[in-house]
Amino acid sequence: ALHGRADAPLVTGRVDSPAATLRGVTVLNTGAAITYQAGSLALDDGSAQLGSSQLAVSGHYGAGSAALQARSSHVDASDFNDFFEGRDVFDGVGSVSLALALAPRSTDARGYAALSDASIAGIPVGDVQATLANAGSDGVHLDLTQRSQLGESTLSGDLAFVGHDAVLPDFRNATFRAAATTTGVDLGLVARLAGLEDVGLRGVLDAHGTAHGTLRKPLADIAFTVRNGYVRKLQLRDAHGRIVSDGSGVQLADAVVVMPFGQATANARLRNTGALSGAAQLSVTDLHGMAELAAPHLDISGAAHADVRLHGNVHHPVFEANIAGQPGEISGVAYDQLAARASFAKNELTIGDTSLRLAHGRGTLTLSGTLPLEFQPFGLGPARRPVALHVTASKIDVSAFDPLLKDFGTVTGTVDANASVTGTAGQPQLAGSAMLSGGGVRSKYQSVPLHNINGDLVFSQDSITLTDLSGVAGKGSFAGKGKAYVVPAVGLRKTPGIAYYANVHATDFPLDVPDWVSGRLNGDIGLTQSGATPLLAGNAQLNDGAVPVSAIVQLATTLGDTGPPPAANVPGAPPLRPGHIIAYGGGVYPPGDHIITTAAIATPAPTFFDLPSLNLQLTTQASNVRVRGGPIDLTTDGSLDIGGSVRDPQLTGGFSAKRGTIAAYGVAFHVERGLLSFDPDQGVLPSLDATASTLIDGDRVTLDVSGRVDHLNTIVSSSSGQTPEQILATILTGSTAGALVGGVTQQTLGESAQRLLGAELTRSLLAPFSNTLAQSLDVEQVSFEFNAQGQIVFEVRKYVSPTVAVLYGSTITQPVVQYWGGSYRVRNGIAVELTTTTSPSGQTLYSLVVRAV
Numbered sequence: 001a002l003h004g005r006a007d008a009p010l011v012t013g014r015v016d017s018p019a020a021t022l023r024g025v026t027v028l029n030t031g032a033a034i035t036y037q038a039g040s041l042a043l044d045d046g047s048a049q050l051g052s053s054q055l056a057v058s059g060h061y062g063a064g065s066a067a068l069q070a071r072s073s074h075v076d077a078s079d080f081n082d083f084f085e086g087r088d089v090f091d092g093v094g095s096v097s098l099a100l101a102l103a104p105r106s107t108d109a110r111g112y113a114a115l116s117d118a119s120i121a122g123i124p125v126g127d128v129q130a131t132l133a134n135a136g137s138d139g140v141h142l143d144l145t146q147r148s149q150l151g152e153s154t155l156s157g158d159l160a161f162v163g164h165d166a167v168l169p170d171f172r173n174a175t176f177r178a179a180a181t182t183t184g185v186d187l188g189l190v191a192r193l194a195g196l197e198d199v200g201l202r203g204v205l206d207a208h209g210t211a212h213g214t215l216r217k218p219l220a221d222i223a224f225t226v227r228n229g230y231v232r233k234l235q236l237r238d239a240h241g242r243i244v245s246d247g248s249g250v251q252l253a254d255a256v257v258v259m260p261f262g263q264a265t266a267n268a269r270l271r272n273t274g275a276l277s278g279a280a281q282l283s284v285t286d287l288h289g290m291a292e293l294a295a296p297h298l299d300i301s302g303a304a305h306a307d308v309r310l311h312g313n314v315h316h317p318v319f320e321a322n323i324a325g326q327p328g329e330i331s332g333v334a335y336d337q338l339a340a341r342a343s344f345a346k347n348e349l350t351i352g353d354t355s356l357r358l359a360h361g362r363g364t365l366t367l368s369g370t371l372p373l374e375f376q377p378f379g380l381g382p383a384r385r386p387v388a389l390h391v392t393a394s395k396i397d398v399s400a401f402d403p404l405l406k407d408f409g410t411v412t413g414t415v416d417a418n419a420s421v422t423g424t425a426g427q428p429q430l431a432g433s434a435m436l437s438g439g440g441v442r443s444k445y446q447s448v449p450l451h452n453i454n455g456d457l458v459f460s461q462d463s464i465t466l467t468d469l470s471g472v473a474g475k476g477s478f479a480g481k482g483k484a485y486v487v488p489a490v491g492l493r494k495t496p497g498i499a500y501y502a503n504v505h506a507t508d509f510p511l512d513v514p515d516w517v518s519g520r521l522n523g524d525i526g527l528t529q530s531g532a533t534p535l536l537a538g539n540a541q542l543n544d545g546a547v548p549v550s551a552i553v554q555l556a557t558t559l560g561d562t563g564p565p566p567a568a569n570v571p572g573a574p575p576l577r578p579g580h581i582i583a584y585g586g587g588v589y590p591p592g593d594h595i596i597t598t599a600a601i602a603t604p605a606p607t608f609f610d611l612p613s614l615n616l617q618l619t620t621q622a623s624n625v626r627v628r629g630g631p632i633d634l635t636t637d638g639s640l641d642i643g644g645s646v647r648d649p650q651l652t653g654g655f656s657a658k659r660g661t662i663a664a665y666g667v668a669f670h671v672e673r674g675l676l677s678f679d680p681d682q683g684v685l686p687s688l689d690a691t692a693s694t695l696i697d698g699d700r701v702t703l704d705v706s707g708r709v710d711h712l713n714t715i716v717s718s719s720s721g722q723t724p725e726q727i728l729a730t731i732l733t734g735s736t737a738g739a740l741v742g743g744v745t746q747q748t749l750g751e752s753a754q755r756l757l758g759a760e761l762t763r764s765l766l767a768p769f770s771n772t773l774a775q776s777l778d779v780e781q782v783s784f785e786f787n788a789q790g791q792i793v794f795e796v797r798k799y800v801s802p803t804v805a806v807l808y809g810s811t812i813t814q815p816v817v818q819y820w821g822g823s824y825r826v827r828n829g830i831a832v833e834l835t836t837t838t839s840p841s842g843q844t845l846y847s848l849v850v851r852a853v
Helices: 075-086 187-193 289-292 398-405 549-559 726-733 746-777
Strands: 002-004 009-022 027-037 040-050 055-060 066-076 090-103 105-122 123-134 141-147 153-158 175-186 201-214 218-231 233-234 238-245 250-260 262-271 276-282 302-311 317-325 327-332 333-345 348-351 354-358 366-374 378-380 388-397 409-423 428-443 446-461 463-473 474-487 495-511 517-531 533-548 614-630 632-644 650-664 667-678 687-696 698-706 713-718 781-786 792-799 804-813 818-827 829-838 842-853
Touching: 040 075, 066 075, 075 090, 090 123, 105 141, 153 201, 153 667, 175 187, 317 726, 327 398, 366 446, 388 398, 409 446, 428 463, 428 650, 463 495, 474 517, 495 533, 517 614, 533 549, 549 614, 549 667, 614 650, 632 667, 667 698, 698 726, 713 726, 804 829
Parallel strands: 533 614
Antiparallel strands: 002 009, 009 027, 027 040, 040 055, 055 066, 066 090, 090 105, 105 123, 123 141, 141 153, 153 175, 175 201, 201 218, 218 233, 218 238, 238 250, 250 262, 262 276, 276 302, 302 317, 317 333, 327 333, 333 348, 333 354, 348 366, 354 366, 366 378, 366 388, 388 409, 409 428, 428 446, 446 463, 446 495, 463 474, 474 495, 495 517, 517 533, 614 632, 632 650, 650 667, 667 687, 687 698, 698 713, 781 792, 792 804, 804 818, 818 829, 829 842
C-alpha cells in the first residue's frame, strides 16, 4: 500500500512465497512485511525455511542506522550443503540468535550460537558454543568454546572498528586482539581425516597463541607442544616451538624435536615477498637407532652432527648442509672421521668438500670442489652445470671394505689415487691416475686364492685407461687391460654415458669353483659396451677339469628356459591357429613354459637381483674334462659356442667321451662311445648319446643312453639275445627270469648279493676313483673292480693306436695275482685280449679271451 505525501511517501506491504529458489536452492515458506519511508527500509516478521531449519528475520537499514535480528530454535547445518553442490561441508544441529545494531561510531552486538555433533568438511568439531557481546562503544567481543574427539579449544577476542563514520563499519581499518588455547588434539585422527595415514603421525597437540593487529596485517605468536608423539615408530620424546607472524612474514622459532637417537633444533622464516631463510641443527648420538627407523636395511653406527641452512624463495628453495661424523661404521666399514658438504636445489644435489678417514690407519679419501647430481633421472647433471672436483685416495687398505663382501670372501691390497674432474656435467674432462698394488682375493667361490694383483688407471681428457693389470693364482696367472670413454651429453642424450672395452688373458689359471667347475683355464675374454647392452666375447680352453652335471642343470635353470622355445614343433600338440594359444603338459615333456603362442609372453618386471643384461659371444674348448653326476661319469674333449644373452643363452657344440662309466641297475657300465651335445633348439640342457657295456657271466650287456640329461632314455641289450627283463633278472640274481620260477637257492642268493655288493661298491667307490686317476695319468682307462672272490683288481689300459692297447692288471691284496698283455679292438665294444698271468706260486699262464671294453 502507498501512503503519505508525494515528497514523503510511505510504502507498506507483505511478500509471501510458498517456494522460491536462491542460487538454485529451494527455500520454503518465505515471507516478510516490508516498510519503506524516508530512505529507510524495514523488514518485519520475516521467515524462511531451508530443509528442516526455520529462520525468523527482522531489521532495518537507513541513512543513520542499521539493525538485524535473526533467530532460530532449530538449525540443521547440513541443510546449507545444497549451496555447495551437495557436498558434505557442514553438519550439526542447534540454535542461533543474533541482534546487531549499527550506527556511526556505535556498535551494539548480542547473540549466541550452539551446535551439537558439528563437523566441517568431515572434520568433527563436536559441541560448539559461541556468544557475542559488546566491546566498548564500537566493538564486538566473541567467546567461543569447542569440544570433540579431536580435542578442546577456546577463543576469546575483541574486534574494534576504527574510523567508523558511516552506518556500516570499514573492516579494513578494524583492529583485533584475540587469545586461543587448544588442548588434547588427537594428531592421529587429524592425519586420518586429512588423508595422511601413511605418515604414521600420532600424539597429542597442545597450543596457545595470541594475535592482534589489523585483518590485513595480523600479528600472531603461537606456542605449541606435542605430547606422546610418534611418526611411525619414531618416538618424539619432546617437540615444541613457536609460530610467529610479525607483519613482514611468518617465522618458525625455537623449534625443538627430541628423539631417542638425538635431537633437532630449527628456525625458519618466510617473508611476504616469498623469500626463505632459516637454519637447523641435527645432533645424532645413535646413528644405528636412526637407521632402524629411516632406513632399516642400512647398517650404520656412531654419532654425527649436521648444520643445515635454508635460503632462496618458495619457488626455488636451496638447502645447504655440513655433516661431521664421529667414529662409526657404515655396513661394517669402520671410520674415524667423516666430513661432508652438500647442497640441494630443484632436484639437483651438489657434493662439495668431503673426507673419510678409515679406522685403524687404513687410509683417507678426500673430495674437494663441486659435483652436480640430478635425481630424476639420477646421474651427473644438468649438462651445462660446471664441474670442479678433485679426488685423493691415500694408502687405502682395501681390506677395510671386507664387510661389504659379506660371505663372498676377503680382499687385500692398497689403492692410491689423485684425480680430478673439470668441464661441465655434460662433457666432463678427466685427469690423474689411480694405482692398486699388492692385491689379493680369497673367496669360497674360488678355492685357489688370487695374489700379487697390480694395476694402474690413467685418467686423461675423456678416457680412463686400465694398464698393467696382472695377478697370480697357484701356478697360473692372468693379465688385463682396458679403456673407457666418456660419451658427452649432446643431442638427445641428457646425461653423459660410458663406452668401454676390457680384456683379460688367463694362462694356466687354476679355476676351482666348488660344486661348479675346476681345471686349468687358458684364453682371452673381453667385455665391450658401445651400445645399450654389453658384449662378453672371447675364447677359453679348460684343461684337466671337472664339471658336475648338477652345475649344468642349475646353470640352465638360472640362465634360461630349459625346454625348447615355444615356437618349436611339440609332439602331440595340434597346429597353432591365428589368435590361439596352446597349453600342454605331462611327464614326457621337459621342464619349461609349456605354452605355444605367437604373442609375447608377459614376464615379471625386473628386480635388482635379476640377471644382468649381457650379450654373449664365447667359444670354449675342453680337454680332458670330467663330467660327472647321477649315473654319468665321463671324461670328455670338445668345444662349445655360447651366443645369445645371459637371459637367453644359445649353446651349440658337443663333447665326446674318452672314457667313463654309466651306472644302471647297480652295475657300472664302461663307456664305449659317448657324445654330450648342446643344441639351441633344445634349450640350455645338453643331450647325451652314449653306449656302454659290461660282462656278466660271459654275456656282454650293452646299455644305450640317449636324450636330454634331465630325461634320459635307457635301452639295455645282451650279446646272447636276452630280453631286458631277463637281463635285469640276471643282474639281480645271476639267473634269468625263467630260472627263478622253480625257486631261488641259498647259493643263488649269496652269489646275487655278492654281485650286487661288488657292483654297488664299483659304482659308488671305485668307478669315480678310477676315472679321476685315468684323467690324472691321461690314460684311456684305469679300472678298480671287485672280482668274484671279493678282491679289488687294478687295471691300466693305454691305447697305442685307435685299436691296439697295452694293459697291466693286479690284485692289490694277498695273494697277489698279476697279468699283462695286449688288446685288439675288433669293433666298438669288442676286443680280443692276450694276457699272461703270474700266480703267487710263480706259474705263468697264458689266456686268450674276447671281452667288452
